[in-house]
Amino acid sequence: MTKADLIEQISQIAELTRKDSEVVVETIFESIVHALRSGDKIEIRGFGSFKTRQRKSRIGRNPKTGDRVEVPAKKIPFFKPSKELKDVVNHGDGASAGSTS
Secondary structure, three states, X not given: OOHHHHHHHHHHHOOOOHHHHHHHHHHHHHHHHXXXXXXXXXXXXXXXXXXXXXXXXXXXXXXXXXXXXXXXXXXXXXEEEOHXXXXXXXXXXXXXXXXXX
8 A cells, every 4th residue: 555545545534625634644663753753662552563673783795796885873763563553453253443442
C-alpha cells in the first residue's frame, strides 16, 4: 500500500474529501517524525510502537573500491509491532488491529 492508497482508503471510509484525507495522513506522519526527532517514543495501542535506536560508529567498506570507510554513529527509526498486530497478520483471526480493549 502506498501513501496515495492510504489517503484514498481514508477518504472512502471516513467520507472525507481526498484533500482532507491527505491532511490527516500528512499530519500523522509529521507528528511521528517530530516525536522521533525529539527522542520521544510513540505507542499506538493495538498497532505498535516507534522509537529510535542508536547505532555505533563502525568501519565499513566501499563496495565499489573495497576501501575502508568510517561510518559515523547515527540514530535509526525502529518499529515494534504489538502482539495484537502480529496475531492478526499471522493468524488472520479477523480481529481489528485498531480495536481498543
